[in-house]
Amino acid sequence: MPGPTLTDIARAAEVSTATVSHALNGTGRLGAATRRRVRETATALGYGTRRTAPRTRTLGIAVTTFPTAWNYTEIAYFSRVVTAATSAAHARGYALTALPAARAGDDVWHSLAVDGMLIMDSPRGDPMVTALRARGIPLVFDGAPGDPHPGDHWVDNDHVATTREVLDHLRTSGARRIALQSGHGDEHYARVVTRTYEEWCAQRAVPPLVIPFDEGDDEGHAFDEVLGRIDAVHAVYDPGGRQLLAAAARHGLRVPEDLLLVCASEDPGYAETDPPVTTVTLDPERTARTAVSLLVDLIEGERPAPGQADAACPVLVPAGLRPRASSRRRVMY
Template sequence: MPTLSEVARHAGVTPATVSNVLRNRGRVGATTRQRVLEAVEALGYRPHLAARALAEGRAPTLALMVSSIANPFYPEFALAVERAARTSGHFVIICNTNEDPHTGRAYLDQIAGTLSEGVLVTNANLDLADLHTTESRGTPVVLCMWERPNEPPGLPCVAVDFRRAGELAGAHLLELGHRRIGAIVGSKASGIHAARYEGFVDALRAGGAPKGRVKHAADTIQGGYEAARALLESDPKLTAIFVTNDLPALGAMHAAADLGLNVPTDLSVIGITDIQLARESRPALTTVAVPTVEVAGLAVSLLRELIESSYGQAGRPTTSVPMRIASPPELVVRASTGVPRSR
């Protein structure tokens, strides 16, 4: 396998110049850059990533921590992150915590700062204290999809106004004429979906509608199925169900079908996020879309800025904690919501 020095000799430049061209750094003239790239192609040179990491004390990879790779949202988000990271020559390591904080801490201890230059975190059930510890050791951390823009977490983050998403969902159901509305929250009462439910309740309050029954469930299709059955069996006159995420919303539609209810004629269902399955379900799920691709791009960009700056370097104080605010959520009306029919 050819070495960087051999590429340099072939191109008639120094090894440092070859490194600058391959990492898109430094000032290299167009003619020299082209000569280096031709040498790389002619010799079939490929950088040795592990050796580079040891030599430079940094790895050309970013770690993305997710709570469950089985949840379709996370592969979609990971794909967007990978595309954004690739523009800067970074690779992405997916760290699936399986909703286990001990696994998450193990990833932070073993990967952060060694196999990865920085860490992106998306609802991975990690304690903020653990992330602060990682940051204090010199590895930048960025929280993705932070759900409360008005309550900064004390760590760099990209925030989405999920409370507003809940408001949009509630307002949509009220505009259709629904008043008996149940809710399924895909987390504990104080969990990550709390802001979404709070926004939904705000909409009901503003519309003069009563707050209906609420069930807290696992953020899965099965969790949504079980919660919807419980809601509908306890209150058969419900005409709509608001769900804080698309996956359990799909489960709610399955439960309605098993109970002999037509969606949306007998029961309207609305979710939040707009995953691919929401578009492909039958009926297609009405939801409040969040800017997933935009968030991924902002998160990668912010993490790269932190890596290149002194932010988070061990022993170096910071003056402020950056937050990027993504575009507002948007209502996407599909076939799972309609005007209520009295039952």
């Protein structure tokens, strides 16, 4: 028969699972009385008597942006984050479990056996975050959380500076009517990029034009009504560049001669399209390594736990613009 879990011990000792992990592994900043009480509770429950070794230290990773099932590992950014996070976790002696999307409402979050959780694109009102906070599980976010708490830790890019860099790049290349293709989700990324775009347009007395992103719109029909009124597009999500190229082809428009394009994507295939598409990289590998390092430090007591600091603790990773032919039209005045 399996022995008790860390959750069982935490419930019996009236502490968090993180405290149990610290007490049993000799880590963290615990008082001697707390550490002794947790270990005595574990012994009383039979922890270690029906197993040959303690549970492997484990991190979890998940995307909770949308409440529906979708395979986020098919998206280049998330795939690269998961791969890099796995490598970084192994280097620190932890396993990493990638959880499927659309599990935020399940009871699994109330009993998930992890020492810490890396959460990507957490929206406001995220029930998974609520459940894990209640259990005292250390959390680190990829992207600012929708509901930040004092002392939260997250890793993100400077989306304001990056969006302005893209728009200035397009304007320098001759664009005067730039549209933004952005998401309608509640993640921090879409909200910040859209707000920055609208502010950039207001500063130049140009009306903003935001085109809603639809992942299933392979032919780019969302662009059909606006292609005659714009001369550039900044696509915020991975498929957006190909959607714009498809729409331009259907309307007989040339990229970059008639229409400039920049797409935020980690997909290396954009270097091989016709024309090659200018992309923005958010450096997922560096983001993942930084996030895992923060999370393990929290678990092992090397950083203040959430709620014990006066302010949130974001870490910024630089994004990068990779200019290619799709945004390099030269304008002669």
